[in-house]
Amino acid sequence: MAKRALILGVTGQDGSYLAELLLEQGYEVVGVVRRSSTVNFERIAEIQDRITLTPGDLLDEGSLINVLREHKPHEVYNLAAQSFVQTSFSQPVLTGETTAMGVTRVLDAIRITDPEIRYYQASSSEMFGKVQAVPQTESTPFYPRSPYGVAKLYGHWMTVNYRESYGLHASSGILFNHESPRRGLEFVTRKVTHGVAKIKLGLASELRLGNLDAQRDWGYAADYVRAMWLMVQQDTPDDFVISTGETHSVKELVEVAFDAAGLNWEKHVVIDPAFLRPAEVDLLVGDSSKAHRVLGWQRDVQFASLVQMMVAADLKALQI
Ligand code: NAP
Ligand code: F7E
Numbered sequence: 408m409a410k411r412a413l414i415l416g417v418t419g420q421d422g423s424y425l426a427e428l429l430l431e432q433g434y435e436v437v438g439v440v441r442r443s444s445t446v447n448f449e450r451i452a453e454i455q456d457r458i459t460l461t462p463g464d465l466l467d468e469g470s471l472i473n474v475l476r477e478h479k480p481h482e483v484y485n486l487a488a489q490s491f492v493q494t495s496f497s498q499p500v501l502t503g504e505t506t507a508m509g510v511t512r513v514l515d516a517i518r519i520t521d522p523e524i525r526y527y528q529a530s531s532s533e534m535f536g537k538v539q540a541v542p543q544t545e546s547t548p549f550y551p552r553s554p555y556g557v558a559k560l561y562g563h564w565m566t567v568n569y570r571e572s573y574g575l576h577a578s579s580g581i582l583f584n585h586e587s588p589r590r591g592l593e594f595v596t597r598k599v600t601h602g603v604a605k606i607k608l609g610l611a612s613e614l615r616l617g618n619l620d621a622q623r624d625w626g627y628a629a630d631y632v633r634a635m636w637l638m639v640q641q642d643t644p645d646d647f648v649i650s651t652g653e654t655h656s657v658k659e660l661v662e663v664a665f666d667a668a669g670l671n672w673e674k675h676v677v678i679d680p681a682f683l684r685p686a687e688v689d690l691l692v693g694d695s696s697k698a699h700r701v702l703g704w705q706r707d708v709q710f711a712s713l714v715q716m717m718v719a720a721d722l723k724a725l726q727i
Pocket of ligand 1: 415416417418419420421422440441443447463464465466485486487488489490491505529530531532581582583584585586591
């Protein structure tokens with residue numbers, strides 16, 4: 408009998424890659440989608456006829472219980488969230504309801520309907536925030552710097568708590584930034600690669616950015632969803648840092664992206680204070696030794712190849 412996996416956040420970047428991976432592994436895939444006035448299934452368009460979509464919302468626990476009762480999944484991957492850090496400063500309550508309390512609603516729905524379901528929680532390196540050690544591991548103390556980071560930390564600890572209180576097979580992946588051509592346009596990598604493509608094609612002349620000094624550990628989303636699946640397959644649930652172990656500044660990202668299109672970034676990038684944050688996470692770099700050792704996980708795609716892949720994809724998409 409095929410295993411059945413339920414993905415919350417299937418329309419997002421990671422949800423779409425995870426759905427593809429699970430289909431390759433022979434799973435039946437059920438994706439939860441929330442009501443919207445327009446359909447936003449671009450990322451899953453190519454697999455839509457091979458997965459089941461069902462309505463539900465992290466803000467509504469009854470909807471989650473109904474989905475679990477109807478579809479009886481063996482595994483639940485909670486990738487749904489208000490995931491943009493900048494928005495979390497302007498909408499802290501919504502971010503808390505979705506990104507924090509949403510986790511409790513899913514965990515509680517699992518406890519009520521079928522505590523045998525295996526659970527994956529999408530935790531984040533943003534929980535390290537003002538970092539207390541370099542590089543960051545599973546035992547580095549947390550110090551979130553945004554309402555998003557605080558909300559993710561709550562979700563992370565609820566996952567640990569439901570594991571310890573009710574024996575749920577609940578794992579938390581502390582994933583560092585991961586990107587792809589499917590990344591949302593507001594995140595800095597995609598904003599830069601899409602901006603570069605527009606400038607190259609004569610559709611724009613400048614790109615407005617915030618803090619070029621921030622440093623991030625950027626990996627490729629398709630590599631990272633493999634780690635999620637591996638966590639859920641372990642006999643014992645646990646927490647894992649997933650990262651590349653390298654850090655690069657936003658300025659380096661900009662240089663690589665403009666170079667990929669044969670452009671000089673200094674002629675086009677404009678610093679705009681509107682993109683500065685009330686509190687910044689200056690430096691993230693993760694140590695994934697535990698994931699390498701226990702899960703056998705490795706990433707395939709390097710930083711420069713990732714940025715070049717994204718520039719090429721944006722050029723192609725805009726030329727059509
Ligand atoms: P994303 O592209 O922003 O996708 C978020 C998903 O959550 C979308 O499918 C969205 O649905 C859904 N969603 C939002 N609010 C919801 C609600 N109230 N009910 C149900 N679904 C809701 O995020 P991502 O980059 O794929 O990231 C996946 C997860 O990993 C997120 O939890 C994120 O916070 C976390 N994370 C991401 C990174 C990263 O670097 N990408 C790193 C660490 C952790 P709509 O399409 O309807 O908006
Ligand atoms: O910012 C700086 C910005 O928005 C990265 C989410 O997936 O990863 C992501 O959060 C850095 C920050 O991602 C602009 O100040 C400069 O220092 O791409 P970002 P993020 O905040 O790191 C974590 C792991 C998650 O969990 C989150 O869900 O880039 N930056 N100028 C800019 N950032 C943006 N967005 N736009 C700019 O113009």
